[in-house]
Amino acid sequence: MELLGVFASVEQAAAAVDRLVQAGYDQATITSVTSVPYPPGVFVHTQRRSWLHWVTAGGALLGAGAGFALAAGTAWLYPVQTGDKPIVALFPTGIIAYEFMMLCALLGTMIGMFLEMGLPEFKRRAYDPEIANGLIGIAVTFADETQRHDAEQALYSAGALRIRTDEAPA
């Protein structure tokens, strides 16, 4: 389960992270929720490894193969002998393979990005629409009621305007 403290300033939000860490929370369970990207470390350090570039590279390889197979494979399957020209024309095959490679790399990047972000998100998550207007959220995952109580205290003592949860309203 998740709690989200909403703050009016960067300093308060950063202080809330410090207090949560002092209260024994692992940094990996804390994240910021903002409407603009802040440089790493302003609130939290994200340490998850990214495999996005590998998905892009995989997409590119797949695309290059598919493009080559389409252009060269068609020529091999339905050969048209014209003078002394080769059955598989290298330059056009290269162009088709290149375009397919780029297309699949672009698609791979987008798919990889959504997978890594965990979007689309169907589960209800703690959120406050005022974050879009510049408020800053500090979200923390808790396991039991004691942890929840500690987290609420830490967030309020740092100056949280309000606290939201991912629980459905009663």
Next chain:
Amino acid sequence: MSMPADQHYDAATANAAMLSSTRPATWRWYLLALLLGAVVACGLYAFSYQVMTGMVVTGKNRPVMWGFYITNFVFWVGLSHSGTMVSAILRLSQANWRRPILRGAEAMTVFSIMIGGLFPLIHLGRNWTFYYMIPYPSQYGLWPNFRSPLLWDMMAITTYIIGSSLFLYLGLLPDLAVARDRAGGWRRLFLSVLAMGWRGTAQQWQTFGRASTLMACLIIPVAVSVHSIVAWDFAVTLVPGWHSTIFPPYFVIGAITSGVAAVITLMIIIRKAFHLEAFLQPLHFDNLAKLLLVVTMLWSYFYFAEVFTTWYGHQPIEWEVFRFMSDKYRLLLLIMLFGNTVVPISCLLWRRVRRSIPALLVITLLINVAMFIERFLIIVPSLSHKNMPFMWGSYTPSLVESTVMAAAFSGFALLYMLFAKFFPIVAITDVREETEALRGTAVRGRARLTTLVDEE
């Protein structure tokens, strides 16, 4: 890096100002949409008339088989170039002034490539057989000819349409969430679906940054390949005036020139229409105009390098094409040279001109008129005077072709208007990132200086 306590209110005001285009439409908006829609309807009627009657209703003839439609195709593909490409280059080079212009430029790319991609289909003749270009196993055993540059076009344009749409959507994602949180009713539902549950966690922003950089790296070579392939439509033939190795880079530079000019024109219109003077400042126009100055100089260098080589070699048929062009289309040639070279280079050297919105509007519109003429002068004179003198001819566009062309311009404007009505036309989070997250103050000696964090 400290943020004032009332930042919340500043950000809310900035959001409201940048979302001004999405406010309920006025009667003027409806009137303009109606007018543009009427021109599009006329174009659709003209096209249906062409389908029913045949290509005889166009000005195309032997030997000029490519006319206004292919001129439009090259023009619109060129126009599409700068949006995404310039946005990607500025993103990679971390030019902070890019922020307010990103969205408008990226949307321009998507709509102009969509319009451009329609022209080869309109030009086909038997338009209903367009799907023969798609490689699929049919019962006729009919496969597209991969050796044809027209098929390369189809592949490249499809890649570019998908790529630039994804690039536009990627940049929009966090802004869709901002717009979602401020919207109500059906609009909120619509934006929620598109925002896919984006919250803006540190992890999401990190992945978003990585994906933006990767997409920017990928889209630049795609954009270059698209216009190079369009240039090969001409250069791989043995038509005099076309068979030139300089064509691909020359086309790419021409495309960037017309694209940057169109971005400036659109920014001026958006600034005025949606009261975005606070975000689109003279500095942004100054920087874009400097970029335009450089590319017009490059274009002029490429053009004169090509003409000089033709003149020096003086091959009879090559020179005949140039002589015919400078004789029959003298006025168009002069407008092209003035619009693409003399006027921009002599005017944009001056800071005062670069910061003058009315002057920039005139110059950028002139550049695109000149660029359209340049496309026309590449296509028509070369086809009119090919190698066989007994087949020399001429070309005049018909009313049907002109109506379809007018519909293309109106359709582009209509699509852009609709986009601005439903989506943020300024990249909200990009603009706010600079003021809220990256900009700060530091005391150095006796001065309080503005600092900017490096994007990484």
